[in-house]
Amino acid sequence: xxxxxxxxxxxxxxxxxxxxxxxxxxxxxxxxxxxxxxxxxxxxxxxxxxxxxxxxxxxxxxxxxxxxxxxxxxxxxxxxxxxxxxxxxxxxxxxxxxxxxxxxxxxxxxxxxxxxxxxxxxxxxxxxxxxxxxxxxxxxxxxxxxxxxxxxxxxxxxxxxxxxxxxxxxxxxxxxxxxxxxxxxxxxxxxxxxxxxxxxxxxxxxxxxxxxxxxxxxxxxxxxxxxxxxxxxxxxxxxxxxxxxxxxxxxxxxxxxxxxxxxxxxxxxxxxxxxxxxxxxxxxxxxxxxxxxxxxxxxxxxxxxxxxxxxxxxxxxxxxxxxxxxxxxxxxxxxxxxxxxxxxxxxxxxxxxxxxxxxxxxxxxxxxxxxxxxxxxxxxxxx
Amino acid sequence: xxxxxxxxxxxxxxxxxxxxxxxxxxxxxxxxxxxxxxxxxxxxxxxxxxxxxxxxxxxxxxxxxxxxxxxxxxxxxxxxxxxxxxxxxxxxxxxxxxxxxxxxxxxxxxxxxxxxxxxxxxxxxxxxxxxxxxxxxxxxxxxxxxxxxxxxxxxxxxxxxxxxxxxxxxxxxxxxxxxxxxxxxxxxxxxxxxxxxxxxxxxxxxxxxxxxxxxxxxxxxxxxxxxxxxxxxxxxxxxxxxxxxxxxxxxxxxxxxxxxxxxxxxxxxxxxxxxxxxxxxxxxxxxxxxxxxxxxxxxxxxxxxxxxxxxxxxxxx
Numbered sequence: 253x254x255x256x257x258x259x260x261x262x263x264x265x266x267x268x269x270x271x272x273x274x275x276x277x278x279x280x281x282x283x284x285x286x287x288x289x290x291x292x293x294x295x296x297x298x299x300x301x302x303x304x305x306x307x308x309x310x311x312x313x314x315x316x317x318x319x320x321x322x323x324x325x326x327x328x329x330x331x332x333x334x335x336x337x338x339x340x341x342x343x344x345x346x347x348x349x350x351x352x353x354x355x356x357x358x359x360x361x362x363x364x365x366x367x368x369x370x371x372x373x374x375x376x377x378x379x380x381x382x383x384x385x386x387x388x389x390x391x392x393x394x395x396x397x398x399x400x401x402x403x404x405x406x407x408x409x410x411x412x413x414x415x416x417x418x419x420x421x422x423x424x425x426x427x428x429x430x431x432x433x434x435x436x437x438x439x440x441x442x443x444x445x446x447x448x449x450x451x452x453x454x455x456x457x458x459x460x461x462x463x464x465x466x467x468x469x470x471x472x473x474x475x476x477x478x479x480x481x482x483x484x485x486x487x488x489x490x491x492x493x494x495x496x497x498x499x500x501x502x503x504x505x506x507x508x509x510x511x512x513x514x515x516x517x518x519x520x521x522x523x524x525x526x527x528x529x530x531x532x533x534x535x536x537x538x539x540x541x542x543x544x545x546x547x548x549x550x551x552x553x554x555x556x557x558x559x560x561x562x563x564x565x566x567x568x569x570x571x572x573x574x575x576x577x578x579x580x581x582x583x584x585x586x587x588x589x590x591x592x593x594x595x596x597x598x599x600x601x602x603x604x605x606x607x608x609x610x611x612x613x614x615x616x617x618x619x620x621x622x623x624x625x626x627x628x629x630x631x632x633x634x635x
Numbered sequence: 636x637x638x639x640x641x642x643x644x645x646x647x648x649x650x651x652x653x654x655x656x657x658x659x660x661x662x663x664x665x666x667x668x669x670x671x672x673x674x675x676x677x678x679x680x681x682x683x684x685x686x687x688x689x690x691x692x693x694x695x696x697x698x699x700x701x702x703x704x705x706x707x708x709x710x711x712x713x714x715x716x717x718x719x720x721x722x723x724x725x726x727x728x729x730x731x732x733x734x735x736x737x738x739x740x741x742x743x744x745x746x747x748x749x750x751x752x753x754x755x756x757x758x759x760x761x762x763x764x765x766x767x768x769x770x771x772x773x774x775x776x777x778x779x780x781x782x783x784x785x786x787x788x789x790x791x792x793x794x795x796x797x798x799x800x801x802x803x804x805x806x807x808x809x810x811x812x813x814x815x816x817x818x819x820x821x822x823x824x825x826x827x828x829x830x831x832x833x834x835x836x837x838x839x840x841x842x843x844x845x846x847x848x849x850x851x852x853x854x855x856x857x858x859x860x861x862x863x864x865x866x867x868x869x870x871x872x873x874x875x876x877x878x879x880x881x882x883x884x885x886x887x888x889x890x891x892x893x894x895x896x897x898x899x900x901x902x903x904x905x906x907x908x909x910x911x912x913x914x915x916x917x918x919x920x921x922x923x924x925x926x927x928x929x930x931x932x933x934x935x936x937x938x939x940x941x942x943x944x945x946x947x948x949x950x951x952x
Contacts, residue, residue: 269785
């Protein structure tokens with residue numbers, strides 16, 4: 253491998269030997285593309301004219317405090333996921349692959365992969381936990397409309413973790429023709445680095461926009477963390493600034509119980525899905541089943557760079573319960589006329605808490621996705 | 636001499652048969668009996684899994700086995716007890732552990748504990764050569780032999796590292812993919828040859844071995860053994876006779892017949908690969924080694940050549 257795949261002690265490339273050449277090929281093509289202006293031209297063209305970048309930075313008019321929303325919900329596909337699937341899709345083309353596989357939790361990454369599959373002409377297969385297929389029927393149908401095949405995964409807790417297991421199993425037999433389009437800044441090297449670089453555009457735009465609107469940097473940047481791709485993309489260009497970076501994990505039904513997805517707050521160090529990172533697991537290393545009202549945060553591991561940002565103290569990580577997220581979802585809808593994804597509602601909820609304590613602080617919130625997919629669930633929960 | 640080295644010496648070039656079982660599947664008592672049953676069928680070495688919740692290298696059969704064991708409440712400590720019990724009953728049969736990195740990482744003193752239980756080797760399915768060194772250092776400290784995986788797509792530089800780090804044997808993957816889902820494999824004699832030339836310990840094929848002809852095909856490459864997993868685990872799960880299955884796969888009824896009892900030709904010196912012959916014939920190495928390769932392959936096709944054989948009288952299951 254050419255790049256350092258470690259973030260402090262975290263990260264690495266813990267995969268069966270059979271997959272190492274595929275990851276080396278991916279790293280090589282990623283590095284080669286990074287140096288190629290034609291690649292950037294094509295990617296930036298797609299981001300601008302197909303996906304709709306730059307996305308706005310919206311100052312909340314009616315919510316308390318001084319909250320700015322980075323509107324990835326307005327991106328084509330309805331979430332920040334589109335940024336990096338376009339990047340990886342172009343890399344897959346460069347490698348001559350003809351088939352894409354992906355895992356999905358909430359369905360947003362599956363939808364994004366289906367989009368790029370249709371756009372760039374790949375056969376597309378999406379692995380999705382059977383539990384999530386139930387929770388996110390609308391997104392399943394969206395993927396199918398765009399020509400992707402959705403395979404429900406029945407093993408384990410039938411959520412995102414199990415979908416990743418299944419995608420890795422598929423890939424270890426199919427890597428010659430297939431690119432595994434991993435959806436978050438987790439997994440084996442080079443995925444955490446590559447996904448961060450493709451999501452960096454969120455923070456680059458947000459930083460320029462807030463400086464333009466406010467005349468200075470914000471006090472805090474807040475984003476939800478499941479695997480952590482929207483958070484790392486938003487944080488990346490603020491890392492060297494005197495700005496608080498706050499990741500919000502799913503506290504589910506409460507951090508004191510077992511029903512949450514707060515890996516950085518309650519996890520211990522382990523190895524899962526190719527990386528050394530924090531995990532929710534028992535004392536013997538068996539990985540726990542997690543819970544969150546938002547399928548996209550329902551994951552027992554976390555991107556290794558977040559593990560490092562936590563240990564180094566550069567970023568803070570907090571939790572937000574299902575109930576708090578739902579309240580924020582409702583507040584944003586009523587106050588600003590924006591339906592956000594349940595995932596993003598976790599970040600909004602924490603921003604509201606922060607705004608209460610610090611009226612004057614300028615807070616940038618990563619509004620990572622739109623809430624259409626969650627409307628029917630919200631209807632049931634808020635009834 | 637290690638149990639593996641003693642076993643390979645005793646077999647004298649006849650292929651070793653490794654039987655894989657998931658420890659604790661479906662419970663501790665039955666698991667202990669199954670370990671004995673595969674040895675009764677003639678398994679020369681046993682490979683045992685310590686169950687993990689997320690076995691990404693395994694197909695449905697072994698995933699289900701791990702799930703059954705975990706659902707029965709089997710813990711890593713129980714697995715060590717099963718190994719210790721097996722070791723007390725079978726002093727000489729090599730025992731290799733196959734598991735995942737997180738299981739190893741979660742238990743302080745894992746290597747010491749497995750060594751004390753009487754295991755001989757450890758393969759960590761999600762630790763490739765690239766990440767292996769810290770694990771290998773701990774294994775060697777504890778007297779556990781590291782086993783690494785080599786695949787047909789593994790480049791030469793990595794094969795050299797695998798050859799250097801592996802001690803008991805080298806686990807050769809017969810084909811891309813996961814355990815047990817596809818019939819047969821592409822038993823790549825070139826991989827065996829490349830490992831041999833890299834000075835790797837004995838090559839043992841795994842993945843896709845579920846019938847006697849797979850065993851023969853794997854050994855015809857010059858590999859020194861095979862490991863059969865999913866077929867045995869599935870047989871056990873269906874309540875079948877794993878002793879009979881191992882006999883069938885080995886292609887011989889009764890207990891292990893040793894090489895000298897079968898009147899097989901004397902073993903060649905060295906590893907028996909092309910580079911050995913090239914080394915013994917340094918003059919005109921290019922031509923000679925070419926001839927040596929084809930000669931070697933002819934010998935492998937010879938029906939009385941070293942390897943497990945079928946005599947047609949095996950039990951049906």
